[in-house]
Amino acid sequence: MNKLQKKIKKAEKNLQRWHGDIGPYAYFLGILIALFAGFALIPEATSISFLAALGVIVGLLNVQDHELEKFLLASLTFLFCAVSLSNLTYLIPVIGDQVRWVLYYMTAFAAPAAAVVSLKAIHEAGQE
DSSP states (O other): OOHHHHHHHHHHHHHHHHHHHHHHHHHHHHHHHHHHHHHHTOOHHHHHHHHHHHHHHHHHHTOOGGGHHHHHHHHHHHHHHHHHHHTTGGGSTTTHHHHHHHHHHHHHHHHHHHHHHHHHHHHHHHHO
């Protein structure tokens, strides 16, 4: 094996390690931003743009082929429940508005991830 092949293998290992690190961090960062933005009432456009970008990253990097169906079912369930629960937040005294905003921001994070993963699933189904 020559020097170039060794460098290529080393670069591939570094890329795989980087790929494995970014996805989980993007997921936790998205959850934290949704919580913080919901309670701190950060401007909507800024938060949603950032959360949508993180959602796309999570959809691309976190979900493996064998996890597609599980992720899509969980995403669909979460999105449905979050929208339904946000309609009940007016019953929560004092923090009801903030809880609604947190749910709103979490759906802004989860929906792009679900869209990317559903496109992966469609592509995979088309390959068979």
